[in-house]
Amino acid sequence: MDVDPVDPVMDRLLLVELQARVEGNRRRAGALRFPLAAIGVANVLAAGWCLLAGRDHLLGFYAPVLAVVVLASRHHFRRLAQRHGVLLPIRAWVLAACGLAVASAAVSRLGAALGATVLEEVGPSLVWVLGYHVLGWWGHNRALVAATVVMLPSTAVLATLASGDGLVAAQLAVNGLLVGVAALSTAELT
Amino acid sequence: MTPHPIHRLDNAVHQRVRLGILAACIGVAKVDFSYLKTTLGLTDGNLGQHLETLESAGLIAVERVPQGRRQRTWIRVTARGRQALRQEIAALRELIDGIDGIGDG
Numbered sequence: 001m002d003v004d005p006v007d008p009v010m011d012r013l014l015l016v017e018l019q020a021r022v023e024g025n026r027r028r029a030g031a032l033r034f035p036l037a038a039i040g041v042a043n044v045l046a047a048g049w050c051l052l053a054g055r056d057h058l059l060g061f062y063a064p065v066l067a068v069v070v071l072a073s074r075h076h077f078r079r080l081a082q083r084h085g086v087l088l089p090i091r092a093w094v095l096a097a098c099g100l101a102v103a104s105a106a107v108s109r110l111g112a113a114l115g116a117t118v119l120e121e122v123g124p125s126l127v128w129v130l131g132y133h134v135l136g137w138w139g140h141n142r143a144l145v146a147a148t149v150v151m152l153p154s155t156a157v158l159a160t161l162a163s164g165d166g167l168v169a170a171q172l173a174v175n176g177l178l179v180g181v182a183a184l185s186t187a188e189l190t
Numbered sequence: 191m192t193p194h195p196i197h198r199l200d201n202a203v204h205q206r207v208r209l210g211i212l213a214a215c216i217g218v219a220k221v222d223f224s225y226l227k228t229t230l231g232l233t234d235g236n237l238g239q240h241l242e243t244l245e246s247a248g249l250i251a252v253e254r255v256p257q258g259r260r261q262r263t264w265i266r267v268t269a270r271g272r273q274a275l276r277q278e279i280a281a282l283r284e285l286i287d288g289i290d291g292i293g294d295g
Contacts, residue, residue: 008289014206015282018213018275025217085225086218087264 027187029088030139035073036183039097042069043176050169055121058168059105066101070094080188093135100131121163125155125171132179143185147178154178199281202247203274207232207240212249212275215267220253223263241265249274 042065049061074090081087104124111120129151136144151174158170203209210230215221227237244250249271253264267275 008286011282011285011289014209015279015286018209018279018282021210021213022216025214029217081220081222085222087220089217089219 026138027140028086029092030141031088031187032093032135032139032141033183033186033188034076035069035090035093036144036179036186038069038072040176040178040180040183042066043172043179047169047173047176050165050172055108055165055168058108058124059101062101066094066097069097096131096135100128103127117163118159121167122155122159122171125151125168125175128175129155136182141182141186143182144179147182150178151175199278200274202243202249203278205240207236208244209275209278211237211240211244211265212267212271215250215265216272216275220264220266223265226265244271 042062045065046058046061050058053061070090077088077090104127107123107127108120111117111123129148132144132151133148135141136148154174155171158167158174161167162170203212207230211226214226214229223234223237223241226232227234230237232240241250241252245252247270249268251266251268253266254261255264256262
């Protein structure tokens, strides 16, 4: 059935239907339970690595771990696609995660170069919080947005309790746990 | 003088089922034939015809993957298809705004 382009009722219905479908797919693409859980676990592991090797070596930890997260998520999404007939995209959030890892390392180095300890120790965490927040808004993931709102005061509290590698590790552990909790509240593709 | 938005409606796209197919493929990597059939409430033949039209216009890419004894058909929207859907939505919005403007006096 062709649509009469000057039928205002049909045009309006068509537009509403199209927008609903596009919005529905946005929600589907935001059903990132598995990758979020994996990133949460990676952050908790990164906290241990930070205490062992120091915060200057975190990028060397994240590079292979993010690769594992990406490969595992791709495998998981392919399995879901076999069942549901919809393959979720991963390219956008993979690029975002890589960008955030590099940006957080750059902020840390900048803080060290400027002698700004707060920027060096708290800046990278805030970069990730911003990234999670944007991802949460994009995917209509309220749990993730709420988690980022909790991350800000928790970072401030931790900054008063610890410093150096201990502070960075504590932020990674707390943020990792919060992302993990958000993942549990995030829908899986159905 | 700006051309009327009706002239920006593409015949390959401006059809309810084909628009539904494009919209169902937007934002995800790819969808399979059965998913589209169920989501849009179509028969195999009807969906197949519309897929052919969209594929020949370069708006979607169709991939047939052997799965056991059968083939599974996956559909992915192309960059041209995404652009066409964006233009369609923009043209529809303009049409509706124009009509609303007449109603407002």
